Amino acid sequence: MKIKLSDCLRPLLLGAVFLGSAVQAEIQSLNRVVAIVDNDVIMQSQLDARAREVQQTIAKRGAQLPPTDVLNQQVLERLIVENLQLQIGERSGIRITDEELNQAMASIAQRNNLTLEQFSAALQRDGLSYNDAREQIRREMVISRVRQRRVGERIQVTDQEVKNFLASDLGKMQLSEEFRLANILIPLPEGASPEAIQAAARRVSSLYDELRNGGDFAQLAISNSASENALEGGEIGWRKAGQLPPPLDELISALAPGEITEPIRTPNGFMIIKLLEKRGGSSVVSDEVHVRHILIKPSEIRSETETRRLAERLYERIVSGEDFAELAKSYSEDPGSALNGGDLNWIDPSTLVPEFREVMAKTSSGELSKPFKSQYGWHVLEVLGRRATDNSEKFREQQAMNALRNRKYEEELQAWLRQIRDEAYVEIKL
Structure with a gap:
């Protein structure tokens, strides 16, 4: 299996592959500087390694290789531009931690359905050591972050x-929305007689009734449809709403997955369409929660235990009838909500940390949660309401x-x- 190291990164040609020790002496004698790039250099060994990799890629595509001097010029120019980006990353303080690099390597292995051990073995078969691959991925990640910063700030x-x-x-x-559709077509010849039209209408109506009573759409398409996709169970694949002629776009948009249209008259006959799946589009309804909370944080003068006890005492005072908002103004250490009595207003649960989101989900409207801990400290929350927002x-x-x-x-x-x-x-x- 040929491993694509840049599967989870922005596609770039990868860095140099070091040659084995058997020819190291020869490399030392041939290695030399082929380009000075600001404060760095590019060596002949780097150019040769990258050129070999490009040659292998071109050969696998079945394309004709350019002359060696032309290929080397192209590869050297690519190395120069990459080197400049790496130097920008160095000056900008961009660092890739071992943890990030390990996660990237694990992700690439997973995408190739391999364990890390299998991944390393596959790299060896392709002539690249695991450590060399890590270094290549590190370079790719640095370049990606440099581009995100420098190019991103230019886009308005x-x-x-x-x-x-x-x-x-x-x-x-x-x-626009996309729909995965299937159809059954009962054909009519051009200039069909009224009798032929009535016969086709009766046939499609009978099929529609059978479908409404639980008939299998794919089987009925295979048996009855004159569409070219009949043997695929009538499936015609994904279509964007903007690609569908009126009134089909509106009819299909109104369907839920699994539903069918009533028989539709088309220039080619009568058709029944089934919506198999839908995706995309602009209809987005999100659940929002109106919530308020009191946050108590541990500090140098207040231990974790003391923080928890203070949160528990505030909880008991609220249960006993004291005003939540006044206690939040006096005690809460969330600067964004304390002055508003702890009110976070209507908020999308997905924007909250998991601990807060989970407790909030279990708390009914009008109820108070018991004290709980998140990465920010100890909370007491009250759910004031829930709504669905378009x-x-x-x-x-x-x-x-x-x-x-x-x-x-x-x-x-x-x-x-x-x-x-x-x-x-x-x-x-x-």
Whole structure:
């Protein structure tokens, strides 16, 4: 199995592969500086290793290799740009911890359905040691973070651009719902007689009744449909709402997965459509909770035990009838809510730490929780209400923002790479 080290990272060509000890003496004699790049150098061994890797990739694709001098120039230029990004990362203090690197390696192994031991063995078969692979991934992660910082800060998306995108045909297409559909088609020839139309209508109506009574859609499609996908149980795959002609878009949007349309007359005959799955779209309803809390934190002058006891005493005082808001103003150490009587207002549970979210989920409206601990300290919370909020428009705007940022990213990335290359001191000695 050929392992793709950059499966979970931004695709880049990987770094140098060190040769075995058997030819180390020869490497030492041939190794030399092929480029000076600002405060660093690129060695002949790095260039040779990367060139071999590129040659292997091109060969596996079945493409013709360019002349050696052309390939080396291309590879050296790539190494120069990568080296510049690594130097920016070094100056910016970007560091990849061993824990992050271990997680990345484990993730790549998992994506290839391998254990770390199997992953290491597969790398050896491909001529790359596990330690060399770790170093390559570290470089990739540094470069990725450099780009996120430097390119990300160059991208600006205005509110007007978002509005224009949402109003455009492209925006409507990209952000529309997608449906996985199946159909049964009862055909009619062009210029069909009234009798033929009535016969087809009776047949499709009979099929519709059978489906309503629990008939298997796929089996009925195989037996009766004249559609080219009949032998696949009528399945026609995923279609965006914007690709469907009216009134099919509205009819299918109103269905829940598993439901079918009534028979529809089309230019080709009568059709019944089943919605198998749906995804995407702008309909986003989220549950929100109106909650308030008191937070007590341990400190140098208050131990963990004393903090818990204070939270328990405040809980007992609230149960005894004292005002929650007044106690929150006096005792809570959450600066964002203390002055408001501990009120967090309506909040999406997914934005909260797990401990807080779990206790809140178990607490009914109008009830007080017993003291509990989170990473921030000890809490007492009260749920004031629950509601479902339609965030469709906000979700659509965020989707549009993401689409526009992604579209601009590649343009800005190439411009930034050209800029750092032009501004760098590079002396090629190849």
